[in-house]
Amino acid sequence: MEYTEGQRVAFTTFMFQREAEHRWEMVKSEAKSAGEELTWNFLVKKFNEKYIWGIAKDKLAMEFQELKQGRMLVNQYDIKFTQL
Numbered sequence: 001m002e003y004t005e006g007q008r009v010a011f012t013t014f015m016f017q018r019e020a021e022h023r024w025e026m027v028k029s030e031a032k033s034a035g036e037e038l039t040w041n042f043l044v045k046k047f048n049e050k051y052i053w054g055i056a057k058d059k060l061a062m063e064f065q066e067l068k069q070g071r072m073l074v075n076q077y078d079i080k081f082t083q084l
């Protein structure tokens with residue numbers, strides 16, 4: 001399912017409003033426990049771990065569900081199937 005840019009922004013904003021303070025406290029705690037400084041790179045890494053992987057996983061699941069051999073040869077289909 002495709003979402004418009006506006007829908008993506010609205011959803012992300014909603015998620016951040018509900019989770020932002022809690023997530024910020026967790027990230028600070030993780031940084032302190034790991035002895036790491038709170039840098040932009042650390043925050044981006046934690047953001048990606050929390051949100052981007054889930055989105056990518058959902059996209060891969062959709063690709064898997066929609067995978068059809070179509071005009072691909074069996075070995076091409078096998079490669080694509082294995083990649084997903």
